[in-house]
Amino acid sequence: MDKLKAAILIVSDTASQDPASDKTANALAPILAAEGKWEPPAIKIVPDNVFQIQQAVCEWSDSANWYNLILLSGGTGFAIKDNTPEAVSPLIHRHAPGLVHGMIAASLKVTPFAMMSRPVAGVRDKSLIITLPGSPKGAIENLEAVVKLLPHACLQSAGANSRNMHAAGVKSLEAEAGVSADSSSGTQLQKKQSICSHHHGPGHVAPKAHTSSNRQQSNDPSAGPNRRYRSSPYPMLSVEEALMQISEHTPEPIIVDAPVNTAIVGSVVAEDVYAAESVPAYKASIVDGYAVIAPDSSNNAPSTKGVFPVASITHANVGGSLKPLQPGTIARITTGAPLPPNANAVVMVEDTDLVSSTPDGTEEATVEILTGDIEPGENVREPGSDVRLGEKILTRGDIISPTGGEIGLLASTGIRTVKVFRKPRVGVLSTGDELVEHDDPCTLTGGQIRDSNRPSLLSCLSSWGFPTVDLGIARDTPASELEHALRDSLRGVGRASSSVDVIVTTGGVSMGELDLLKPTIERTLGGTIHFGRVSMKPGKPTTFATIPFKEAGDGNTQQERKSKLIFSLPGNPASALVTLNLFVLPSLHKLCGLGESSRALSTKPWLAPQLGLPRVAVVLTHHFPLDPKRTEYHRAVVTGSRSDGRLYATSTGVEGVGQRSSRVGSLASANALVVLRPGRGVGIKGEIVEALMMGSVYGSDTRLIC
Numbered sequence: 001m002d003k004l005k006a007a008i009l010i011v012s013d014t015a016s017q018d019p020a021s022d023k024t025a026n027a028l029a030p031i032l033a034a035e036g037k038w039e040p041p042a043i044k045i046v047p048d049n050v051f052q053i054q055q056a057v058c059e060w061s062d063s064a065n066w067y068n069l070i071l072l073s074g075g076t077g078f079a080i081k082d083n084t085p086e087a088v089s090p091l092i093h094r095h096a097p098g099l100v101h102g103m104i105a106a107s108l109k110v111t112p113f114a115m116m117s118r119p120v121a122g123v124r125d126k127s128l129i130i131t132l133p134g135s136p137k138g139a140i141e142n143l144e145a146v147v148k149l150l151p152h153a154c155l156q157s158a159g160a161n162s163r164n165m166h167a168a169g170v171k172s173l174e175a176e177a178g179v180s181a182d183s184s185s186g187t188q189l190q191k192k193q194s195i196c197s198h199h200h201g202p203g204h205v206a207p208k209a210h211t212s213s214n215r216q217q218s219n220d221p222s223a224g225p226n227r228r229y230r231s232s233p234y235p236m237l238s239v240e241e242a243l244m245q246i247s248e249h250t251p252e253p254i255i256v257d258a259p260v261n262t263a264i265v266g267s268v269v270a271e272d273v274y275a276a277e278s279v280p281a282y283k284a285s286i287v288d289g290y291a292v293i294a295p296d297s298s299n300n301a302p303s304t305k306g307v308f309p310v311a312s313i314t315h316a317n318v319g320g321s322l323k324p325l326q327p328g329t330i331a332r333i334t335t336g337a338p339l340p341p342n343a344n345a346v347v348m349v350e351d352t353d354l355v356s357s358t359p360d361g362t363e364e365a366t367v368e369i370l371t372g373d374i375e376p377g378e379n380v381r382e383p384g385s386d387v388r389l390g391e392k393i394l395t396r397g398d399i400i401s402p403t404g405g406e407i408g409l410l411a412s413t414g415i416r417t418v419k420v421f422r423k424p425r426v427g428v429l430s431t432g433d434e435l436v437e438h439d440d441p442c443t444l445t446g447g448q449i450r451d452s453n454r455p456s457l458l459s460c461l462s463s464w465g466f467p468t469v470d471l472g473i474a475r476d477t478p479a480s481e482l483e484h485a486l487r488d489s490l491r492g493v494g495r496a497s498s499s500v501d502v503i504v505t506t507g508g509v510s511m512g513e514l515d516l517l518k519p520t521i522e523r524t525l526g527g528t529i530h531f532g533r534v535s536m537k538p539g540k541p542t543t544f545a546t547i548p549f550k551e552a553g554d555g556n557t558q559q560e561r562k563s564k565l566i567f568s569l570p571g572n573p574a575s576a577l578v579t580l581n582l583f584v585l586p587s588l589h590k591l592c593g594l595g596e597s598s599r600a601l602s603t604k605p606w607l608a609p610q611l612g613l614p615r616v617a618v619v620l621t622h623h624f625p626l627d628p629k630r631t632e633y634h635r636a637v638v639t640g641s642r643s644d645g646r647l648y649a650t651s652t653g654v655e656g657v658g659q660r661s662s663r664v665g666s667l668a669s670a671n672a673l674v675v676l677r678p679g680r681g682v683g684i685k686g687e688i689v690e691a692l693m694m695g696s697v698y699g700s701d702t703r704l705i706c
C-alpha cells in the first residue's frame with residue numbers, strides 16, 4: 001500500500017513568531033512514523049487566527065495534492081484567543097464525534113482537565129481533520145488514542161471500499177487498537193456521543209434581528225425543510241440603508257504602480273503626478289517654413305525681408321547636433337523640428353518665394369522672405385512652454401478618461417508608470433441545479449432553464465471597465481459545490497486564476513430549501529451578512545456580505561485586504577441586473593478610487609463623480625403603476641427633448657408581465673431605472689420623478705406627452 005499523506009498545523013501565536021519554540025510537531029511526527037503507514041508529515045505554523053487556520057486547512061484539503069490526514073494542534077481550550085474549533089467546524093462536511101469521544105475518554109484517564117479541551121474531528125472532502133491540544137503531552141495522548149484507526153478512517157474517507165478494506169486486514173487494525181469488531185464502528189460511538197456539535201439549527205436558536213455579533217442566523221440546510229424558517233430572519237432594509245451598509249463595508253481602494261497604457265483607462269490616479277520631461281524638450285517650430293534670425297535689440301540682425309541662401313535643413317526627427325545659423329542665412333525647417341542655434345523665429349513657407357535652385361536642380365539655393373514683420377519667438381514653441389519640467393500634470397483623484405487627454409499628458413512627459421487605484425476584479429457565479437449553459441445545444445427538459453444571468457452580468461461589468469472572471473455554475477447539490485466555488489474564487493484557484501475582490505452570485509438567496517447562499521456564507525465561510533432583504537422591487541432578497549480573507553499585498557502594493565465582498569443577487573434575471581446596477585456599481589466605484597476622486601474634488605462638487613448610477617429628474621410619459629410597499633426600480637427608456645430640454649421616461653412594459661422580475665426583456669433597450677416610491681394607484685403621466693441612468697440618452701420630440 002502506498003503511504004498516506006499527513007500534515008500537521010501548529011496553531012500558536014508564540015510559535016508563529018518563533019518557530020523554534022514549538023515542540024509539538026516534532027513530538028507528533030514520530031507517532032505517525034512508528035505506524036509505518038505515513039509519509040513524513042508536512043508541517044506549518046499559523047497564529048491563533050481563524051482565517052489563517054482555515055486557509056491552511058483548505059490548502060491541504062482542497063488542492064489536487066490533498067492530504068489524507070490534517071492534524072491541528074493548539075487553540076482548543078477555553079482562552080479567549082482559542083478559536084481552532086470555531087475555525088475548523090465550518091470546514092467539516094461530515095463530523096466524526098467518535099474520534100472526539102475516543103480522544104477525550106483517553107485523556108480523562110490521565111487528567112480531569114481533559115474536560116477543558118474542545119476537540120473537533122471530521123471529514124472535509126477526502127481529508128480527515130482532527131484537532132489536538134496544544135501541549136506536546138496532551139497532543140501525544142490524544143493522537144495515540146486514535147492513531148491505529150486513522151489509516152482505516154482515511155482510506156474510507158478517500159472513497160475506498162470498506163468491504164475490501166476489511167478483507168485486506170482492517171480487523172487486525174482494530175485488534176491493534178484494542179477495539180472489538182462490533183464496537184469499532186463510528187455508529188456505536190456516535191450513539192454514545194457526549195460532545196455537543198457546534199451546529200445550532202433553527203430548532204435551537206430562535207430567529208433574531210440581525211446583529212453582527214449574532215452571525216449564525218441563516219437556515220441550517222442540513223436540518224431539513226420542515227425545520228427551516230418560515231419568515232426571513234433578516235430585517236428588511238430600505239435601499240438607502242442598504243447602500244450605507246455597502247459603503248461602510250467596502251474597503252478603501254488599493255494603490256498599484258501601473259504602466260502607462262490603455263489598460264489604465266478608467267482608472268483613478270492615486271498620486272499627484274509631475275512632468276518628468278518638459279514639452280517640448282527643445283525650441284521647436286510650430287510651422288513648416290524657414291528658421292530665421294529676427295532682429296531684436298540684442299542681435300542687431302537685419303530685417304527678415306529679402307533674399308537669403310538656404311544654409312541647412314532641419315526635420316522633425318533630426319538627430320545629432322545642429323549647425324548654428326549664420327547671420328544672413330536661413331534654414332528650412334518642418335513643423336515640430338528643433339530650431340538651429342542662433343535662430344529665433346520661423347517664417348511660414350507661404351510667406352516666401354523660391355528665387356534659385358542648386359545647379360543639379362534638386363534643392364533650394366536662395367529663397368525670398370516676403371515679410372519684414374517677423375518678431376523673435378514667432379512660430380516657435382519655447383522649451384517647456386507646453387509642460388514645464390516638474391509641473392503638476394495630474395492630481396490624485398483625477399480619472400484617466402477614455403478621451404485620451406490624461407494618457408496623452410503622461411505619455412508626452414515621459415511618465416512610464418503611474419500610481420492608480422487598482423480596479424477590483426469581479427467574479428460572477430450562477431447557482432442552481434436547473435441551469436444549463438446558454439450556448440449548450442441541448443434541448444431543455446423538465447425544469448431546466450438557460451443561464452442568462454452570467455452572460456448579462458459579465459457584459460454589464462465589462463462595459464463598466466472592470467476585469468471580470470467567469471466562475472461558472474455551482475449546483476445546489478451537493479451543497480459543498482457552492483462552498484468550493486466560493487473558496488476557490490477567493491483564493492484564486494480553479495476558474496479564477498488569480499483571486500477576485502468581489503464575488504457576485506445569482507440565485508439561491510430567498511426562502512427555498514435549496515437557497516443555500518446565506519447559510520454557506522455564514523455557516524461555512526464564516527462571513528458576515530450585512531443585509532439579506534431590501535424593500536425594493538425587483539430584488540427583495542438581495543444579500544450583501546463580507547468574508548474575512550487575509551491577502552498579502554502583491555509585488556505592486558504593500559497594502560493588504562482583510563475581507564472580500566459577496567453580493568448575492570436574486571436569481572430572477574431582471575432582479576439580478578437591476579441590483580447589480582443599484583448595489584454593486586457604487587461599491588466597485590469606491591473600490592476603484594472614485595470616492596477619493598469625490599474627496600479630491602470636493603471644492604468643485606460639479607466635477608466630483610458620484611458613486612453609482614447618475615441620478616436625473618424625468619417626466620413620466622404615461623401612468624406608471626405603484627407598488628403599495630416597496631420602492632420600484634421600473635425599467636424605462638429615457639429620451640431627451642430637443643424642444644424643452646427635459647428628459648422623458650417611457651416604460652419598457654407596464655401591461656401584464658411587463659415588469660415581472662423573471663422578464664429580463666424588461667431591461668432590453670432600457671437605459672434607466674425610474675424610481676417609483678411606494679404608494680397607492682399610479683405615478684401620474686407628466687409627474688416628475690427621479691431616474692437612475694444606466695445608458696446614454698438619445699434625443700426625441702415631445703410628441704409622447706402632448
Ligand SMILES: Nc1nc2c(c(=O)[nH]1)N[C@H]1C(S)=C(S)[C@@H](COP(=O)(O)OP(=O)(O)OC[C@H]3O[C@@H](n4cnc5c(N)ncnc54)[C@H](O)[C@@H]3O)O[C@H]1N2
Binds near residue numbers: 431507538
Ligand atoms: N416564499 C418566498 N418565496 C420567494 C420570495 C419570498 O420573499 N418568499 N422572494 C421572491 C423573490 S422577490 C425573488 S427575486 C426570488 C429570488 O429567488 P432566489 O434568489 O432564491 O433564486 P432562485 O430560487 O435560485 O431562482 C429564482 C428564479 O430565477 C431563475 N434563475 C436563477 N438563476 C438564473 C440564471 N443564472 N439565469 C436565469 N434564470 C435564473 C430560477 O430558475 C428561478 O426561476 O425568490 C422569490 N421567492
Ligand code: MOO
Binds near residue numbers: 537540541570661
Ligand atoms: O424582489 Mo423579486 O426580485 O421581485 O422577484
Ligand SMILES: [Mg+2]
Binds near residue numbers: 508509510511515
Ligand atoms: Mg429561491
